Amino acid sequence: MRPQPGDNLVFAFGDREGQVIQSDDIKLNAAPIEAYPKYIAENTADSILRDRSRLNMVLVMRLTPESLSATMADKTADGLVAYSAVCTHTGCTVEGWDAENKQMICPCHGSLYDATNGANVLKGPAPKPLAMLPLRIDAGAIMVAGSFSRKVGFQQQRY
16 A cells, blocks of 8 residues: 555664654755654554555755745645655665755666655666655654555566
């Protein structure tokens, strides 16, 4: 199941894997954090980590609100932005980060995405922007506020 409104975002990897990401954990202009959505139930045994599909992995970052395009306003929270981590070219994981230019970089074929403008493609071969996941903050925790802005993933190219 795709991320659902009300899911928390949790660290996907590392020492804090599975822990809820707090707003303060995301530093301004720092490299994006890889995260998965998680439904947290009152009974923890009923909680659901949505990590069974890599299409649910998102990159969470904090940018200055004034640097973000106006079209992103309803999908961000206090400068926090989340994009699908799946490149729209061949499905590689977007892992690179250029802090100076606020660009996400796919290591497979060098596609560049503009983090300040809806992950629009600045340099291909990626054919379309990354999907954006709307966010909100609740008691300091970063939460999903809606569905992805577009279909996540890539489409097989026919040559």
